[in-house]
Amino acid sequence: MASENPRIPKSIQEAKEQAAEYFGFTASVYIQTKDGKVWEIPNPGLLDDDQQERWEELQFQLEQCDREDDIVIPERTLEDGTFIPARVIPGEVIVPHRINGELLKPPYNVRLAIALFGEEGYREYKAGGGIANQIALEWARMNKEYQERVASDPKSDGSDSAVESLPTGD
Numbered sequence: 001m002a003s004e005n006p007r008i009p010k011s012i013q014e015a016k017e018q019a020a021e022y023f024g025f026t027a028s029v030y031i032q033t034k035d036g037k038v039w040e041i042p043n044p045g046l047l048d049d050d051q052q053e054r055w056e057e058l059q060f061q062l063e064q065c066d067r068e069d070d071i072v073i074p075e076r077t078l079e080d081g082t083f084i085p086a087r088v089i090p091g092e093v094i095v096p097h098r099i100n101g102e103l104l105k106p107p108y109n110v111r112l113a114i115a116l117f118g119e120e121g122y123r124e125y126k127a128g129g130g131i132a133n134q135i136a137l138e139w140a141r142m143n144k145e146y147q148e149r150v151a152s153d154p155k156s157d158g159s160d161s162a163v164e165s166l167p168t169g170d
Contacts, residue, residue: 016046025146029138033128041116041138054115061111066098067091109133 010018020027020043029041042048047055068091075086097104106114113132114122126132 016042020046025149026142029142031130031134031138033125033130035128037124037128039117039125039130041135043142044139047116050118051116054118055112058108058111058115062093062097062108064099065104066094066101068094107132109136112136 017027025043025045027043027046030038031041032038042051044055070091071089073087073089075084077083097108109132110122112135113125113130116135117125122132
């Protein structure tokens with residue numbers, strides 16, 4: 001099959017699908033709500049500018065959430081004299097998410113739906129029977145498929161496949 005001319009402009013959707021195919025991940029999943037409207041759940045790597053801005057704001061909000069206690073690793077000196085300074089590993093974010101002990105409302109998955117669809121879009125999605133948890137589930141599935149593809153790719157560093165040795169030159 002002849003390759004496409006890279007100089008011919010593509011639609012945004014075609015470009016997204018081509019990038020996803022090249023890198024081996026799902027570009028988007030489409031779900032239809034009871035009212036017949038079709039909603040796109042894009043791969044996290046293919047958010048549009050507005051979605052990206054709202055998603056980053058959500059991530060910033062999550063940084064403010066309560067965490068488990070930090071893990072403190074004291075300084076130490078190895079037998080060979082190498083000094084390793086002390087460090088602190090931040091504790092995991094407590095789930096369900098909360099800030100100052102108060103439950104985060106609306107919950108994370110609703111905030112994720114709002115990040116993708118905007119406030120008004122989320123209201124329409126919900127009114128049509130859409131469930132916010134579906135987005136996180138689809139993203140988890142997309143990530144799992146991608147990780148499985150990477151693990152099975154013999155050219156990938158994370159592959160389970162053994163790399164065949166090349167014949168020596170003459």
